[in-house]
Amino acid sequence: MNLEQFEQMIQQLFQKELLEVHDDDYGFTNKSNDSISTMGYSTNLSIETIERAVENDVDLMVTHHEAWDFIYGLREECLKKLEEYNISHFWIHGPLDYIDFGTCTSLMNVVGIDRIVKYSDFDNGSVPGVGEFREPIHFNDLVNRMRGKLEEPVRFWKNNEKQVRRVGVLTGAGHSTDHIKMAVNEGCDTYITGEATLYTIQYAQFTGINLLVGSHTFTEIFGVESLANKIQELDQSIRIVKLKESHFELNGSF
Numbered sequence: 001m002n003l004e005q006f007e008q009m010i011q012q013l014f015q016k017e018l019l020e021v022h023d024d025d026y027g028f029t030n031k032s033n034d035s036i037s038t039m040g041y042s043t044n045l046s047i048e049t050i051e052r053a054v055e056n057d058v059d060l061m062v063t064h065h066e067a068w069d070f071i072y073g074l075r076e077e078c079l080k081k082l083e084e085y086n087i088s089h090f091w092i093h094g095p096l097d098y099i100d101f102g103t104c105t106s107l108m109n110v111v112g113i114d115r116i117v118k119y120s121d122f123d124n125g126s127v128p129g130v131g132e133f134r135e136p137i138h139f140n141d142l143v144n145r146m147r148g149k150l151e152e153p154v155r156f157w158k159n160n161e162k163q164v165r166r167v168g169v170l171t172g173a174g175h176s177t178d179h180i181k182m183a184v185n186e187g188c189d190t191y192i193t194g195e196a197t198l199y200t201i202q203y204a205q206f207t208g209i210n211l212l213v214g215s216h217t218f219t220e221i222f223g224v225e226s227l228a229n230k231i232q233e234l235d236q237s238i239r240i241v242k243l244k245e246s247h248f249e250l251n252g253s254f
Contacts, residue, residue: 022094103223136163194219
């Protein structure tokens with residue numbers, strides 16, 4: 001596979017309208033290698049993930065995030081490393097958040113939510129996805145599922161005595177009280193996201209909706225994995241490899 005064929009696959013997998021609305025939220029950071037036999041995927045573009053790509057002989061990295069400009073100097077250093085190691089890099093943010101196989105849906109599938117009521121979409125801002133369990137489960141069981149799948153100590157706030165049935169999900173930075181209000185309005189008893197602030201926690205407590213918070217990185221990795229698997233389905237000669245990231249968001253000392 002070459003980069004042109006890869007771009008055609010992206011056009012095939014994502015609706016034209018979705019790519020047009022988010023035309024500044026995906027694309028190539030670097031085109032060094034046009035012969036793609038191994039594709040590595042991760043949530044973030046970082047020095048760490050580039051090093052993992054080198055270890056795995058990756059020709060093309062696919063990530064959810066670009067190296068953010070406000071992490072000053074990181075993007076330039078990543079570009080330097082990509083060029084040095086002859087690795088191409090493609091990132092896809094907004095379109096992957098709002099496609100039916102994307103970040104929110106993939107996390108719902110991973111934790112065993114049985115029915116997707118509403119996909120996450122974009123309506124002048126992010127709208128959480130909504131899903132239901134056919135049979136309600138205990139809140140602690142959902143916490144343990146999250147911890148097992150994300151392999152990290154998910155934080156949680158139990159704010160009602162109900163069993164969990166209807167769940168709102170917005171992966172990554174879904175910490176706005178606006179997002180939680182949307183989940184409450186949809187009749188959700190539980191809300192899952194990847195970041196939290198004082199206001200997130202207070203509003204969830206005030207409205208009586210349970211809150212589960214993993215990390216930004218590991219609530220979103222399953223969507224990138226879904227995309228990688230779909231690309232491999234279109235070209236089975238491609239080897240895909242997960243570029244392991246540390247749980248750096250939760251590794252600080254307390």
